[in-house]
Amino acid sequence: EDQVTQSPEALRLQEGESSSLNCSYTVSGLRGLFWYRQDPGKGPEFLFTLYSAGEEKEKERLKATLTKKESFLHITAPKPEDSATYLCGNAGGTSYGKLTFGQGTILTVHP
Amino acid sequence: DTAVSQTPKYLVTQMGNDKSIKCEQNLGHDTMYWYKQDSKKFLKIMFSYNNKELIINETVPNRFSPKSPDKAHLNLHINSLELGDSAVYFCASSQDTLGTSGNNEQFFGPGTRLTVL
Numbered sequence: 672e673d674q675v676t677q678s679p680e681a682l683r684l685q686e687g688e689s690s691s692l693n694c695s696y697t698v699s700g701l702r703g704l705f706w707y708r709q710d711p712g713k714g715p716e717f718l719f720t721l722y723s724a725g726e727e728k729e730k731e732r733l734k735a736t737l738t739k740k741e742s743f744l745h746i747t748a749p750k751p752e753d754s755a756t757y758l759c760g761n762a763g764g765t766s767y768g769k770l771t772f773g774q775g776t777i778l779t780v781h782p
Numbered sequence: 783d784t785a786v787s788q789t790p791k792y793l794v795t796q797m798g799n800d801k802s803i804k805c806e807q808n809l810g811h812d813t814m815y816w817y818k819q820d821s822k823k824f825l826k827i828m829f830s831y832n833n834k835e836l837i838i839n840e841t842v843p844n845r846f847s848p849k850s851p852d853k854a855h856l857n858l859h860i861n862s863l864e865l866g867d868s869a870v871y872f873c874a875s876s877q878d879t880l881g882t883s884g885n886n887e888q889f890f891g892p893g894t895r896l897t898v899l
Contacts, residue, residue, distance in 0.1 A: 703886065714786075714872050714890030715825070756823060762886070768813065768830035768838040768879045770888065775823050 673698045677759050677773035684749055684780050692744040692776045694759030704742050705770060706735050707758040715758055718744075749780045785809050786891035788873050794897045795863055803858045803894045805873030813837075813879045814856040815888065816848060817872040825872070831856055832879045860896075868898045 676695045684690055696704065703722055707715035719728045721737040728735050732753065734745045744757055760772040786807045795801055807814065815838075816828040830838035834850040845861045856873060873891040880886045 703880070714874070714893050717887045717889070720887065758825060762880045767882055768832065769827050769840070770880055771827070772825045
């Protein structure tokens with residue numbers, strides 16, 4: 672069964688303090704590892720999709736990387752507006768149309 | 783322009799009632815989804831539809847019945863509401879069915895917060 676585990680559950684950073692969020696996954700036949708950002712009271716917003724080990728994608732202060740068992744979301748010099756819940760999910764196995772999410776990491780960046 | 787819209791945004795109702803949540807997307811996407819997010823923020827797939835055809839039904843009680851009148855709409859009807867149904871329900875859409883191509887970024891609606899008393 673597909674499983675996605677995110678750590679830490681919550682992360683508090685000072686503005687400018689770089690860090691990483693972890694997403695561990697198990698799936699047979701990965702068809703995409705997805706990162707989303709969710710602000711309070713809103714729907715998730717797409718950030719990245721990664722398909723194969725070694726792949727990296729960047730967007731502003733965020734960089735997502737992928738290995739065969741984990742994905743990392745690196746945040747460089749974060750700002751208070753980066754505060755949000757970051758969700759990781761995978762698509763794979765025999766079920767098309769299904770995205771299995773982790774429980775999310777709540778990121779708080781203090782000025 | 784709102785890409786994925788849901789109505790209502792808030793829904794408060796008594797146990798045992800029947801209610802519906804409507805979802806519309808104006809992106810021209812072929813696939814639509816319903817997710818449930820519980821109080822711990824865990825987001826779980828309920829249903830996926832591709833071109834009005836059900837492709838995913840994730841062991842959801844049959845009190846939940848999705849209906850897709852056309853590709854742009856996916857409504858969720860819930861019968862005999864229970865306390866445990868209280869959650870935020872998100873509708874989403876993508877151009878292609880998740881996992882079939884690289885064109886599967888999901889766009890989420892703003893959510894409907896359902897409270898069952």
